[in-house]
Amino acid sequence: MRGAAALALGLLLVAPLVPLAVWSVARGWFFPDLLPARLTWEAWSAALSPRSGVPQALALSAGIAAASALLAVLVGLPAARALGMRRFRGSGAVRLALLAPVIVPGIAIVLGLHGLFLRLGLANTVPGVILVHLIPTLPYAVLAMAGTFAGLDPDLEAQARSLGARPAAVLRHVTLPAILPGIVAGGLFAFLVSWAQYALTLVIGGGKVVTLPLLLFSYATSGRNDLTGAIGILYLAPGALALVVSARLLTGRGAGLATMHATMRAKVRA
Amino acid sequence: MTYRPLLAAMLAAPILAPAFAIGAAAQDAPTDWDSVVEEARGGEVNFFLWGGADNINAYVSDYVGGLLEEEYGITLNAVPLTDTADAVNLVLSEREAGVTEGGAVDLVWINGENFRTMKQGDLVWCGWTDVLPNDDLIDWENPAIANDFGVPVEGCEAPWSTAQFAFGYDSARTEEPPRSIPDLVEWVKANPGRFTYPAPPDFNGSAFVRHVFYHAAGGVDGLIGPFDQATYDAAAEEAWDILNEMEPHLWREGATYPTSITQLQQMFANREVDLIFDYNPSQFGVFVEDGTFPETTRSYGLDDGTIGNTNYLAIPANAANRAAAMVAVNVMLSGETQLEKARPGVWGAPPAIDVSRLPQDLQDGFGALPQHPSVVPAAELAETALPELQGEWVSAIDAGWQENVGR
Amino acid sequence: MRSLRWRGRIIPAAPVRTVPTWVLLTPALVVVLGLFGGGLALGALRSLDADPLPGQMAWSLAAWGRVLGDGGTWASFGLSLWIAGASTLLSVLFGVAVALMLRGAFRGRALASWLVQLNLAVPHLVGAVGILYLLSQSGVLARIAFAAGAIEGPADFPALIWDPWAAGIVLQYVWKEVPFLALVTLAALQGIGRDYEAAARSLGAGPARAFAHVTWPQIRPAVTGGAVIVFAFAFGAYEIPALLGASYPKAMPVLAWERFTDPDLARRPEAMALALLIAALCGALVLAGARGLRLGGVR
Numbered sequence: 005m006r007g008a009a010a011l012a013l014g015l016l017l018v019a020p021l022v023p024l025a026v027w028s029v030a031r032g033w034f035f036p037d038l039l040p041a042r043l044t045w046e047a048w049s050a051a052l053s054p055r056s057g058v059p060q061a062l063a064l065s066a067g068i069a070a071a072s073a074l075l076a077v078l079v080g081l082p083a084a085r086a087l088g089m090r091r092f093r094g095s096g097a098v099r100l101a102l103l104a105p106v107i108v109p110g111i112a113i114v115l116g117l118h119g120l121f122l123r124l125g126l127a128n129t130v131p132g133v134i135l136v137h138l139i140p141t142l143p144y145a146v147l148a149m150a151g152t153f154a155g156l157d158p159d160l161e162a163q164a165r166s167l168g169a170r171p172a173a174v175l176r177h178v179t180l181p182a183i184l185p186g187i188v189a190g191g192l193f194a195f196l197v198s199w200a201q202y203a204l205t206l207v208i209g210g211g212k213v214v215t216l217p218l219l220l221f222s223y224a225t226s227g228r229n230d231l232t233g234a235i236g237i238l239y240l241a242p243g244a245l246a247l248v249v250s251a252r253l254l255t256g257r258g259a260g261l262a263t264m265h266a267t268m269r270a271k272v273r274a
Numbered sequence: 275m276t277y278r279p280l281l282a283a284m285l286a287a288p289i290l291a292p293a294f295a296i297g298a299a300a301q302d303a304p305t306d307w308d309s310v311v312e313e314a315r316g317g318e319v320n321f322f323l324w325g326g327a328d329n330i331n332a333y334v335s336d337y338v339g340g341l342l343e344e345e346y347g348i349t350l351n352a353v354p355l356t357d358t359a360d361a362v363n364l365v366l367s368e369r370e371a372g373v374t375e376g377g378a379v380d381l382v383w384i385n386g387e388n389f390r391t392m393k394q395g396d397l398v399w400c401g402w403t404d405v406l407p408n409d410d411l412i413d414w415e416n417p418a419i420a421n422d423f424g425v426p427v428e429g430c431e432a433p434w435s436t437a438q439f440a441f442g443y444d445s446a447r448t449e450e451p452p453r454s455i456p457d458l459v460e461w462v463k464a465n466p467g468r469f470t471y472p473a474p475p476d477f478n479g480s481a482f483v484r485h486v487f488y489h490a491a492g493g494v495d496g497l498i499g500p501f502d503q504a505t506y507d508a509a510a511e512e513a514w515d516i517l518n519e520m521e522p523h524l525w526r527e528g529a530t531y532p533t534s535i536t537q538l539q540q541m542f543a544n545r546e547v548d549l550i551f552d553y554n555p556s557q558f559g560v561f562v563e564d565g566t567f568p569e570t571t572r573s574y575g576l577d578d579g580t581i582g583n584t585n586y587l588a589i590p591a592n593a594a595n596r597a598a599a600m601v602a603v604n605v606m607l608s609g610e611t612q613l614e615k616a617r618p619g620v621w622g623a624p625p626a627i628d629v630s631r632l633p634q635d636l637q638d639g640f641g642a643l644p645q646h647p648s649v650v651p652a653a654e655l656a657e658t659a660l661p662e663l664q665g666e667w668v669s670a671i672d673a674g675w676q677e678n679v680g681r
Numbered sequence: 682m683r684s685l686r687w688r689g690r691i692i693p694a695a696p697v698r699t700v701p702t703w704v705l706l707t708p709a710l711v712v713v714l715g716l717f718g719g720g721l722a723l724g725a726l727r728s729l730d731a732d733p734l735p736g737q738m739a740w741s742l743a744a745w746g747r748v749l750g751d752g753g754t755w756a757s758f759g760l761s762l763w764i765a766g767a768s769t770l771l772s773v774l775f776g777v778a779v780a781l782m783l784r785g786a787f788r789g790r791a792l793a794s795w796l797v798q799l800n801l802a803v804p805h806l807v808g809a810v811g812i813l814y815l816l817s818q819s820g821v822l823a824r825i826a827f828a829a830g831a832i833e834g835p836a837d838f839p840a841l842i843w844d845p846w847a848a849g850i851v852l853q854y855v856w857k858e859v860p861f862l863a864l865v866t867l868a869a870l871q872g873i874g875r876d877y878e879a880a881a882r883s884l885g886a887g888p889a890r891a892f893a894h895v896t897w898p899q900i901r902p903a904v905t906g907g908a909v910i911v912f913a914f915a916f917g918a919y920e921i922p923a924l925l926g927a928s929y930p931k932a933m934p935v936l937a938w939e940r941f942t943d944p945d946l947a948r949r950p951e952a953m954a955l956a957l958l959i960a961a962l963c964g965a966l967v968l969a970g971a972r973g974l975r976l977g978g979v980r
Contacts, residue, residue, distance in 0.1 A: 006782060006785060006787040007787050007788050007789055009782055010782065010787065010789045010790065010792075010793040011789065013779060013782075013793055013796070013797075014789070014792060014793055014796050016856070017796045017797065017799075017800050017856075017860070018796065019811075019815060020808055020811025020812050020814075020815050020853075020856060021803070021807075021811050022811075022815075022821070023811060023814035023815050023820070023821045024807070024810060024811045024814060027814060031564075031565045032543075032564075032565025032566060034543045034544045034545070034566075034819070035544040035545055035546070035819035035823065035824055035827070035835055036545075036824050036827045036828065037824065038821075038824050038825065038828055042565075055331075055332060055335060055336065057354070079708045079709055079712055080708075080709050082700075082704070082705035082706070082707075082708055082709070083705055083706050083708065083709035083710070085705055086702050086705035086706050087706075090702055092702045098706060098710070100967070101710060101713060101714065102709065102713060103967065104713075104717060104964070104967055105713060105716075105717045106910065107909065107910060107913040107963055107966065107967050108717070108721075108913065108917070108959075108960050108963045108964055108967070109913065109914070109916065109917020109918065109934065109959055109960070109963060110917070111917060111919050111934045111937060111938065111956060111959065112721070112724070112917060112937075112956040112957065112959040112960035112963070113716075113717055113720035113721055113724070113956075113960070114720060115720075115724055115937065115941055115952055115953055115956045116719075116720040116721060116722070116723035116724025116725070116726075116727060116953060116956065117716065117719065117720035117723060117724075118367065119367070119370065119371060119723060119727065120719065120720075120723055122367055122368060122370070122371035122373065123371045123372070127367070127371075128364070128378045135716070136716065138712055138716060139713070139716050139717055139720075142709060142712055142713060143713065146709055196802065199804070200804045200805065200806075202806060202919065202920040203918075203919040203920065203934070203938075206919075207941075210364050210367075210378060211322065211353055211354075211355055211360055211361070211364065212320070212353060212378055214353075214354070217804065217806050217920070220806055220807070220810070221356075221806060221920060221923075221924065222325060222326070222354055222356060224806075224810050224813070224924060225326070225356060225534060225536055225924065226325070226326035226327065226328075226356075226536050227326075227536040227537075227539050227540050227566065228328060229540075229814065231328075232810055233810075233814075236806075236807045236810050236811070239804055239806070239807055240802065240803045240804060240807045243802030243803060243804065244799055244802050244803075246802065247798055247799060247801075247802045357942070359942055359943075360942055363941075363942045363943075366946060370946070391945075467836045473928035473929070525836070526836075526840055526844075529845060530840075530843055530844065530845060530927040530928050530929070531928040532843070532928070533843070533926075533927075533928050537843070540819075541819070544818075544819030544835060545819070545834070545835065546818055546819050546834075546835040546836065676929075680928060680929055681753070681756075681929045681930075
């Protein structure tokens with residue numbers, strides 16, 4: 005009974021991905037054909053050649069996501085420490101302020117920001133896009149890292165200091181090793197959140213910064229279903245990879261990034 | 275509360291920033307071609323163009339980009355758009371923010387409403403076309419070239435291609451397609467659910483609605499010239515009546531319309547509808563070749579004629595790389611690149627230059643172009659060509675459709 | 682300051698200079714409030730500015746008047762509410778069910794939970810394209826129905842994409858958010874353990890009663906938090922309704938983007954007003970949920 009329900013669930017979960025995969029090796033696959041009459045690697049070789057713009061977009065998306073994640077971790081680390089380790093008045097308000105950008109949709113914010121970015125020379129540039137991606141990535145990074153800080157015993161640092169360790173040594177030998185999983189998780193989160201952005205990139209990038217989702221949308225709306233299928237699979241690969249890697253890296257067993265994701269969100273709230 | 279000053283600065287910026295000289299789009303066109311080429315060498319051009327067709331992207335990036343790199347060391351960055359209005363909007367935004375030079379857009383593929391917006395807003399650079407050596411190949415005496423949707427070009431853009439609307443059908447499914455608007459209405463009633471059109475402002479959907487509007491107005495003659503409310507009102511009522519009469523017999527009973535021509539193309543490919551149309555009939559051939567449309571696809575014009583237009587290349591007033599953009603346009607206007615562009619396997623876009631002004635071998639090249647069986651010959655369409663209307667007409671018809679038919 | 686006992690000796694702790702809390706919070710708050718708050722404030726300012734020229738301000742409520750007075754805005758608002766509401770309700774329902782299922786032990790559990798996690802890593806846009814190819818009237822399901830003789834042509838297949846009910850959009854969100862809510866719920870379930878439920882069962886409560894009276898009250902905060910995120914996302918995402926939406930009415934974000942890119946500059950303030958309407962609804966949601974979500978304090 006449970007097994008049957010799980011089977012149905014599994015089928016539903018993969019169902020939308022199947023036509024994508026089939027289209028990526030199809031040519032002229034139209035109603036009423038259940039399967040393509042011709043299978044070909046044309047879409048893949050087109051997607052992997054620079055002419056389609058896919059390799060460039062892939063590199064650009066990865067670069068933007070990595071830079072945005074790094075920034076989010078650096079900027080967010082002190083706040084994560086404060087939220088995770090200290091009790092202070094107004095911590096609820098701070099959490100609310102950090103949570104607001106997660107909930108209020110990007111398009112509602114970025115239309116207003118566009119004029120300012122233009123004025124600052126940041127519109128239509130990669131740095132501008134990295135900066136605007138901080139809006140959703142920073143809260144995730146802070147909240148993910150705060151969870152690890154909460155698990156860090158402040159006495160450990162105090163002990164090390166009392167034994168004569170200098171602050172830098174305490175940081176290197178005590179604090180960092182203890183919070184590293186949180187930094188990795190926060191960074192991965194931030195990376196995936198940036199990786200998924202569409203509207204923020206569209207508005208601030210002004211069509212000049214073509215990340216993978218923009219290219220995917222462009223091909224999807226121009227009727228190139230075969231290329232769309234190939235790009236779609238390329239686009240979901242890093243997330244799936246991060247899932248597998250993080251499962252090993254963070255816990256060494258089944259509980260992967262996604263579970264951490266959910267637990268983190270739940271913890272933030274409950 | 276250290277963020278306060280920053281926030282305050284951010285809020286104040288748009289108010290305090292000095293008003294940059296608006297409308298001061300420099301009209302300082304160069305006169306000496308050699309100095310233009312000298313300045314352009316080794317530079318780059320950011321070319322914003324509708325990016326929905328793979329073959330067009332390949333022609334621009336590989337062929338034109340290759341020529342520019344080879345001969346002038348110029349890097350051509352083709353920036354794909356889903357809507358040309360996005361590029362115009364970008365230039366507008368830049369001007370709003372006071373960016374009067376060093377703008378992101380160097381060159382844009384444009385015509386009609388978007389050109390009108392740019393010209394009226396002094397967003398486009400004028401007076402540079404006659405400096406191009408290949409300007410000699412353009413027949414500026416031809417009103418269809420010298421006017422872009424009824425707006426005088428006046429050296430503010432250079433023609434790139436011409437296009438004329440055509441209908442398409444699958445001859446294996448449909449024996450005799452309708453060849454006039456009244457026939458179409460009858461055909462739609464006899465074949466419920468088998469026709470629809472993209473909702474304006476989609477470029478092709480908008481052009482289809484104009485065909486109905488021309489018919490309702492008793493021909494295009496009364497619509498030429500500036501917008502006239504009384505003429506519009508008289509024709510509009512009839513036009514919306516025709517379209518609303520068709521509506522219940524359209525795809526999904528007309529409860530909704532496709533939002534883009536590509537959506538309609540997918541539906542034609544999937545046999546959800548039996549008629550298709552395109553402002554660029556060579557697309558029918560491209561789609562047959564890449565397996566999207568059946569090989570039995572055929573195309574044709576209407577008995578009363580179909581609408582034709584010219585599309586252009588424009589340089590924004592605040593472009594960062596004007597010289598390189600001019601060199602790019604000159605290359606795109608040469609006989610060789612226009613011939614390459616006209617090849618059915620490449621793009622199949624009819625030339626905007628006057629072929630009779632070319633050397634004999636290039637003229638022969640144009641004469642020897644193979645004709646794709648799915649593409650109605652441009653010459654056949656051109657026998658009954660209808661002009662485009664001024665932008666205000668187009669806007670009014672699009673808005674009227676949305677008000678009276680679309681919702 | 683505290684002292685430590687180490688190898689039997691009492692060690693006085695070294696004096697520690699602690700960095701003030703507000704210094705720690707400053708970098709993150711500057712970025713969040715600067716970009717997020719700044720974006721909202723600038724949008725509000727621009728929605729009230731009738732002068733399209735830079736550096737000049739002409740206060741006017743005209744854009745708000747046009748936006749609020751247009752029936753099209755309210756059609757869009759209603760559509761987006763429907764999309765977000767239906768998506769959230771279905772996602773919560775199935776998400777909790779999936780979590781309860783995954784809690785048990787059964788064959789294939791590992792694979793099922795791996796697929797649930799994988800789904801979370803799939804970008805929404807990829808899911809939307811997949812749904813398009815799967816559910817359109819000439820999509821894979823329609824072809825299966827045709828092959829089975831259930832329909833005679835694409836038109837007989839129910840309109841799930843580009844339809845007025847936004848079925849495809851809702852289904853896409855449900856597809857993406859059921860796994861999310863399932864994992865949120867699962868985490869909450871693991872947090873509370875099964876003791877209370879088992880106790881209730883041993884006292885004679887049926888499974889439904891035990892769930893309603895014992896389990897649900899304990900996981901409700903976590904599920905509510907997840908639901909708020911799902912609702913706000915479904916209300917404010919642009920690319921999904923842009924790909925799967927009908928020609929009229931358009932979802933709020935699509936309408937805002939259309940106004941923003943209108944060549945007529947006079948319509949830009951309308952885009953800003955629409956953006957603020959989206960922000961206002963989601964902001965109200967955050968504030969309303971803030972109390973229920975127990976935001977204060979360290980765990």
